[in-house]
Amino acid sequence: MPDAEGVSTTARLVGRIVAPLVNTNEPEAEVIELNVLPSAPVARGDVVCVLETSKATMAVESEHDGWVGEVHVALHDRITAGDPICEVFDAVPPPSASPARAPAADSAGAGARPRLTRKAEAMARAAGIDLSTLPTDRFVTERDILALVGPARPAPAGLDETLLARIRPNSVVIFGGGGLARDLIDSMRTRHELEALCVVDDRLEPGQDVLGVPVVGGRDRLEALVEAGVRLAVNAVGGIGAIQVRIDIFEALERAGLQLATLVDRGAMVAPSATLAPGAQLFPGAVVSSGAVIGRGALINTGAIVSHDCRIGDYSHVAPGAILAGDVTVGEATLIGMGVTATLGCRIGSRCIVGNGAAVTADVPDRAIVSAGSVWPPPGSGAARGGRA
16 A cells, blocks of 8 residues: 555565676676666566677666666666666555665765766756766756756757767767768777767658668758767768769868767777878778878778878778878879779879779879779870889
């Protein structure tokens, strides 16, 4: 029977929710999302929490209908498979119905970290609230955040609450939904420093997805994403044959207030002395050697080799399998095709197209086109072969 506050004095345990084994080679997992509070209702299929290891993420669902007892975990806790998460009762349980969780070392006192529901954390970050100023002796809920900032504004146009709740400092919007986007999403998933939040593509309809990453619409959604707290973007339009399209997208991203994320696939190799500008993208098997400089928005594709002291200009694209010997300079907005080789010390100008399989043995002037499979300079041109000393 419930007491005056609606708490049942005869609540019966109907089930326990424990941490599953997320990864067979990694028994521990981090609680990256926590969606339940003591004495709150829960239904079969509700996501109680989300656990993450270095290689996998798993949503833990309730198998029971009822009310939550004591919650034994906190956001960002590391727990082991089999550890209790919470109990479920057939009525609102009194505080003593479930054993109290021993407080974590950082759950109280100086240096404590506040414990928020996922939605409350998203609201706090969007409002610019310093999380360290929030209470640490209890769960902070959406009601607490509303009390600080007032009623929530409507979600920015075209963005649902699920997407808003996933926004983090490392969340990335991907412009473009084609093959390059899929490669970039896979690259992000190899390293975990960046998280693909959503895809923006003028040709795709909201509700579609790219490798499970939702499409939110076209470029008219960029300002709404920035308003919601997204700060990073990657350009997934390669611009082969129309490099200005890729450049225009970079400029549109920056006008909207987004920063260009630099993305290096785990399978790429970058020398410590190399320099990567914002927006540079390195794909699996790419090699960037000592002293090399990769420009803003430049793309070093799968298996391409950029040897020591090379300089790749802004927005240029070095296609799969290209090999640039040491001290090669490539101007801005130039396409170096698949399998191209360039001799030591060559300078390839700006806005050039070097066709697949071409061999470059001397400097290439700005806006030149080197035919696929050919040797540069053309026979009879009078240009001396061999790069600069």
